[in-house]
Amino acid sequence: MAPSRSGFPGLLRAWRDRLSPADAGFTVTDGRRAPGLRREELAQLAGLSVDYVLRLEQGRAKNPSSQVVGALARALQLSRTERDQLYRGAGLLPPQDGTVSTHVPAGVQRLAVRLGDVPIGVFTADWTLVWWNTMWSALHGDPAVLPTAERNLARALFGDGAARASMLPVRSERGPDALAASIVADLKDAASRYPADAQLDRLVRELRETSDAFAHQWATPTAAAQHTTDRKTIRHPRIGDILLDCDVLIVPGADLRMVTYTAAAGSSGAGKLDLLRVTGGSQARVNNAPGQYT
Known part of the structure; x- marks a missing residue:
């Protein structure tokens, strides 16, 4: 109402x-x-x-x-x-149908809030981060320091700006190129479904012009698997290597990806997440900032 x-x-x-x-x-x-x-x-x-x-x-x-x-x-x-x-x-046109949505339904936010012990980030169809919790900031560093355009996983992997500089070293059990290939596959799929989205078009054109690796992946006709589930080792600057299960949960009807990091009880990864919860959990509670985090 x-x-x-x-x-x-x-x-x-x-x-x-x-x-x-x-x-x-x-x-x-x-x-x-x-x-x-x-x-x-x-x-x-x-x-x-x-x-x-x-x-x-x-x-x-x-x-x-x-x-x-x-x-x-x-x-x-x-x-x-x-x-x-x-x-x-506010005197603005609402977001139009046919463009990548940044809307995070209330139910998704409530679910993520109740899973506060787990690092959670919510991404749009073009892999832009629009919502995260304290544990995500503790694990990956606070996205609050980045402008909106740089809170994008494709820019972190292929760009040469703040997103790339802020990304922690990550090693995937699927191999060094699997994540990059799957993100490009996701962007290809998004571009086919949102041909009128100017921001997505600008992202793809920018990365094709500035990154030979992205341009090569984009031109490769072989379809890569979309990014869903992985096992990753993240090199944290204070705690060292943390081995975690990374799962990507698709939100039906919202075209969002909820990325979670978990570890089996009693494992080294679980112990390090507990340590992060104590030492790194004093930053922003949750966030979805518009342009800068000040």
Whole structure:
């Protein structure tokens, strides 16, 4: 049901009041007065400053970007209809059908929040990271330091920017080239299904022009297996090598990939994840920031 208050500021306040802090991954303590999320909690989830959220709610900040509105919609766990209403309230066209969706359904977010002990990252069809939890940041480094365009796995593998520089050394049991080949296969599939998506087209053109390895993979007619399940050794700068099972869970109807890392109980990997939980879990709780993480 749509909130009774209209206009972007009213929608923002009403949906912030509606969202349960527990569903957003926050611990609810006795004496909490706010019926929903506090303003600073929404700011943290959306990767915005508290002052900017305040100005948006007061109507003093005009013309938020589509990236900001998309991040707020994900943070507020809006339905597609509500998301579109928020875009229109900001004077923007909602995301069009036929383009890669960055919408993360509320049920997916609630599920991921309840699996907080597991590193989880949610990726779009073009392998752009749009949602992650604290354990993901503890394992891979905080995506908050990267601009939006660089939070993309293809750019991390084939680019020469911040995404590539921030990626930790990873060794796959399927071999050194398996991950790269499977990501290119996924991008080919996405490009065939979203031919009108300008951002995806720009990503592919950029990597074909700047990476010989990507250009070669893109021109190779042999189909590689899509990226689904793997066993990886991640070289963490503080803890060293961590052997983990990496599973990619497809979200039907949303065209999202939920990537999880787990280890068998009692294994070395499980012990190192426990250590990460203690030593690396003090960063941002969850995030889906629009452009930068400040």
